[in-house]
Amino acid sequence: MTNIDFLLSRFSSVALRDPVPDDQQLHQILSAAMCAPDHGRLRPWRFVVIPKNKRAEWLKSVEQSMTEQGYDYPESYIKKVQHNFSCAPMVIALGMRKITEKTSVSIDEQLMASSAAVMNVLNAVHALGFAAKWITGPIDNKGVVQHIGFSEPYRMLGFLFVGTLCDAEQTPPRLNVDDYVVVWDGKPAQFKVDQ
Numbered sequence: 001m002t003n004i005d006f007l008l009s010r011f012s013s014v015a016l017r018d019p020v021p022d023d024q025q026l027h028q029i030l031s032a033a034m035c036a037p038d039h040g041r042l043r044p045w046r047f048v049v050i051p052k053n054k055r056a057e058w059l060k061s062v063e064q065s066m067t068e069q070g071y072d073y074p075e076s077y078i079k080k081v082q083h084n085f086s087c088a089p090m091v092i093a094l095g096m097r098k099i100t101e102k103t104s105v106s107i108d109e110q111l112m113a114s115s116a117a118v119m120n121v122l123n124a125v126h127a128l129g130f131a132a133k134w135i136t137g138p139i140d141n142k143g144v145v146q147h148i149g150f151s152e153p154y155r156m157l158g159f160l161f162v163g164t165l166c167d168a169e170q171t172p173p174r175l176n177v178d179d180y181v182v183v184w185d186g187k188p189a190q191f192k193v194d195q
C-alpha cells in the first residue's frame, strides 16, 4: 500500500478486539503525537493509558462519579459507558494542559494542536495495523476527569479505544472532497455541501 492509500484507508471502529499494541508499539504510536503541528512548541497534549489490570478499579470509580448527586445520567447511559469501556481492548484518556504562562498562543490554538496530535496517534495506530475510535465519553463529569488527572489546568478531550479490527469491517465509502473545497475566485467561498 502506498503512503497516500494508507492515509485514505483509515477509519474509526468501535467493534475492536485483541490483540492490542505491545509496549514498544504503544510507545511508537504515542510518539506520533510529538510530530503534530504546534504553535509555540508548547506540546499541550497529554495521554493517560488505563491499563487492563486497572480497568475494573477505574470503572468502579466512573460508576460512583456518574451516580453522584448533581448528575442526572439515564441508567441506560451509565450501563453503556460501563459496557463500552469494559469491552474496549485498550483505553487511552486524552487531554491537554492549558498553558498560559509566558505564551501568547491561545487555548484554542493549543486545542487545535492537541487535536492534531490525537489525529497523528490515530494514523500511527492504523500504520501499525491496529484500529481505534475517538469517543467523548463522560468528560462532563468532574469526578471522572479528576480521577484520571485532567482537572484544571488540564482539559479532557475524550478517550481512544484501541485494538484490532474485526475481519468483517471494511473502509467505508468516502464523501466527495470536491464538495468541501473551492478555489477562491475573489468572492466569498460557497461550498457545494452547504448549498
Ligand SMILES: Cc1cc2nc3c(=O)[nH]c(=O)nc-3n(C[C@H](O)[C@H](O)[C@H](O)COP(=O)(O)O)c2cc1C
Pocket: 010, 011, 012, 013, 133, 134, 135, 136, 137, 157, 158
Ligand atoms: C473529539 C471527538 C469526539 C468524538 N466522540 C464520539 C463519541 O462520543 N461517540 C461516537 O460514536 N463518535 C465520536 N466521535 C467520532 C468518531 O471518533 C469517528 O470519527 C466517527 O465515528 C467517524 O468515523 P471515521 O473516523 O471513520 O470517519 C468523536 C470524534 C471526535 C473528533
